[in-house]
Amino acid sequence: MNQSLVHSLLRAVGLVVFGLLLLSPVLVQWPAQDLVPYLQWKLIAAVWFYMLVLSLFRSFWPGLLLLLPAALLVPQEVFYLLTYQKSTDAHALAIVAETDLNEALGYLTGIGLFLALAVVAIVLLWWYLLCSAWQGRWQWEKGLRPVIWLICIGVVASLSWNEWQYQQINKAKQRSNPEENVFVQRPLPYSYEKFHATYPLNMLIAVNEFVKQKQAVADIAESTALFKFSALQTDAPAQRQIYVLVIGETLRPDRLQLNGYNRATTPRLSGTKNLISYTNMVSPWAWTRMSVPVILSRKSATDQRYFPTETSVVAAFKEAGFSTAWLSTQSPLGVHDSSIALHASEADQVQYLNPVGYKKEGFYDDILLPAFERVLQQNQQKQLIVVHTLGSHFSYADRYPPAFDLFTPSGKGQSISMHDRSSSLLLNNAYDNSVAYTDFILFNLIKQLEQTDSISSLFYVSDHGENIFDGQCNKSGHGHNTERDYRVAALLWISELYNLQYPQKKSYAEQRREQPLMTSNVFHSLLDLAGIEYPDQKLTKSWVSPQWRPSSRILQQGLDFDLAKRDPVSAELTP
Numbered sequence: 001m002n003q004s005l006v007h008s009l010l011r012a013v014g015l016v017v018f019g020l021l022l023l024s025p026v027l028v029q030w031p032a033q034d035l036v037p038y039l040q041w042k043l044i045a046a047v048w049f050y051m052l053v054l055s056l057f058r059s060f061w062p063g064l065l066l067l068l069p070a071a072l073l074v075p076q077e078v079f080y081l082l083t084y085q086k087s088t089d090a091h092a093l094a095i096v097a098e099t100d101l102n103e104a105l106g107y108l109t110g111i112g113l114f115l116a117l118a119v120v121a122i123v124l125l126w127w128y129l130l131c132s133a134w135q136g137r138w139q140w141e142k143g144l145r146p147v148i149w150l151i152c153i154g155v156v157a158s159l160s161w162n163e164w165q166y167q168q169i170n171k172a173k174q175r176s177n178p179e180e181n182v183f184v185q186r187p188l189p190y191s192y193e194k195f196h197a198t199y200p201l202n203m204l205i206a207v208n209e210f211v212k213q214k215q216a217v218a219d220i221a222e223s224t225a226l227f228k229f230s231a232l233q234t235d236a237p238a239q240r241q242i243y244v245l246v247i248g249e250t251l252r253p254d255r256l257q258l259n260g261y262n263r264a265t266t267p268r269l270s271g272t273k274n275l276i277s278y279t280n281m282v283s284p285w286a287w288t289r290m291s292v293p294v295i296l297s298r299k300s301a302t303d304q305r306y307f308p309t310e311t312s313v314v315a316a317f318k319e320a321g322f323s324t325a326w327l328s329t330q331s332p333l334g335v336h337d338s339s340i341a342l343h344a345s346e347a348d349q350v351q352y353l354n355p356v357g358y359k360k361e362g363f364y365d366d367i368l369l370p371a372f373e374r375v376l377q378q379n380q381q382k383q384l385i386v387v388h389t390l391g392s393h394f395s396y397a398d399r400y401p402p403a404f405d406l407f408t409p410s411g412k413g414q415s416i417s418m419h420d421r422s423s424s425l426l427l428n429n430a431y432d433n434s435v436a437y438t439d440f441i442l443f444n445l446i447k448q449l450e451q452t453d454s455i456s457s458l459f460y461v462s463d464h465g466e467n468i469f470d471g472q473c474n475k476s477g478h479g480h481n482t483e484r485d486y487r488v489a490a491l492l493w494i495s496e497l498y499n500l501q502y503p504q505k506k507s508y509a510e511q512r513r514e515q516p517l518m519t520s521n522v523f524h525s526l527l528d529l530a531g532i533e534y535p536d537q538k539l540t541k542s543w544v545s546p547q548w549r550p551s552s553r554i555l556q557q558g559l560d561f562d563l564a565k566r567d568p569v570s571a572e573l574t575p
């Protein structure tokens with residue numbers, strides 16, 4: 001075989017391999033069914049996009065140059081897809097952007113070398129093709145590029161038309177301020193629906209979403225930055241102090257063995273000393289993005305605005321001289337998370353540890369334990385640590401490792417719909433397993449705190465409850481306006497040294513275990529627990545204060561939780 005034939009063959013093979021490489025994030029999503037939408041919105045769309053880039057210039061080499069970033073990101077995209085069954089989105093970008101790189105790249109653990117080798121191989125292949133295109137003067141045939149452009153114009157026109165129609169049918173609700181629109185405006189554009197899993201278009205969409213949401217959060221943060229509580233800890237004890245707030249997810253109080261549930265869902269906490277379970281606490285909201293800000297700040301239960309007008313308990317502790325940290329397995333951005341992330345950003349250090357978020361299995365909450373340990377080891381004299389967990393967020397079976405598959409069958413590893421009543425047994429078992437796993441997480445956080453020998457406390461509260469086809473009720477999930485939506489698990493652990501320092505507060509904390517409490521009491525009680533004072537403090541709202549008074553528990557829609565009527569089957573609340 002003569003040499004030039006070998007060269008042409010090599011180049012042809014090189015081009016095919018490079019093409020397959022660029023398409024591999026789409027090819028690995030080859031579906032078992034629904035082939036037509038896959039071809040239309042993924043495979044053909046990706047091919048079309050690459051063709052468009054290549055056709056920008058008559059010579060091939062500038063197009064090849066432009067395709068390098070897409071080629072370089074292929075290995076991580078394929079890895080992410082195969083591991084988490086999810087394309088890179090704004091969440092993934094935010095994890096990398098928000099968290100220090102070592103933590104953020106935790107999800108690549110063990111395959112760093114493989115990725116590096118893959119990148120080297122890609123660069124070599126790309127360089128070979130680029131040189132070949134340059135030396136061989138590879139060019140488009142005359143007249144071919146306008147055909148690609150014409151098809152492109154046609155596709156864009158048809159997309160725009162569909163987008164317009166889609167917007168007419170799915171009218172987005174306009175909020176009072178532009179920042180809210182960025183997050184709350186749903187549905188997402190038609191193009192997002194169609195291309196969010198089409199590499200490399202998903203990357204462009206993710207960057208666009210990330211920049212837009214980031215900007216909106218920055219605008220809001222700027223508007224609350226000047227706010228001050230003027231909080232002070234006047235009588236600071238000499239010993240080290242550590243206050244921990246754990247924000248739970250979807251945990252019902254009636255599913256805790258501690259509270260009389262007939263399954264061993266809290267075997268560790270049940271044997272833990274100095275632990276108080278509040279059995280009558282209510283959250284005014286059943287959606288994370290609205291309920292968590294009420295826990296953290298003075299935002300009133302009936303305030304319907306998405307974003308806060310003042311800072312949270314994090315900033316108040318900071319004002320009082322505490323070093324503050326926020327550890328989370330939830331997301332740093334997105335419609336469900338940005339109202340919370342805004343308060344997280346008040347902390348001195350923020351770590352988002354889960355590369356996937358709640359939609360897939362991702363990392364379990366135990367990733368928080370070593371991170372918590374690292375924060376404790378910083379050995380600060382005064383610390384506030386907020387831990388935001390994924391707890392029992394659906395899908396329940398995705399929230400705990402196989403060793404915690406205690407109540408079976410749980411459907412772990414299968415895709416179980418939360419709306420399928422016939423899966424009720426599986427859902428309930430999986431839910432209880434996730435509770436048992438939360439017991440493990442909390443127990444270990446407390447154990448770590450105990451070892452610091454400090455004046456410390458850990459307060460745990462869930463953001464809302466859950467319905468799981470209870471009795472004859474057909475409801476599943478949260479946000480149904482039922483009693484089970486609003487009742488939340490809440491626990492307070494106090495160290496021996498705390499007890500010695502503030503025996504009165506401890507005694508009040510114990511006395512109020514069955515009192516009617518709301519998550520809007522948390523802000524006031526946490527500051528009071530730490531002996532932090534500020535000018536317009538309302539101690540009537542702190543259940544560790546002698547001044548505490550029960551008040552009517554008004555929910556987000558204005559209903560009084562205690563006076564509202566209950567539907568006998570679903571426990572749905574009505575006036």
Ligand SMILES: [Zn+2]
Pocket residue numbers: 249250287288289463464
């Ligand atoms: Zn939630």
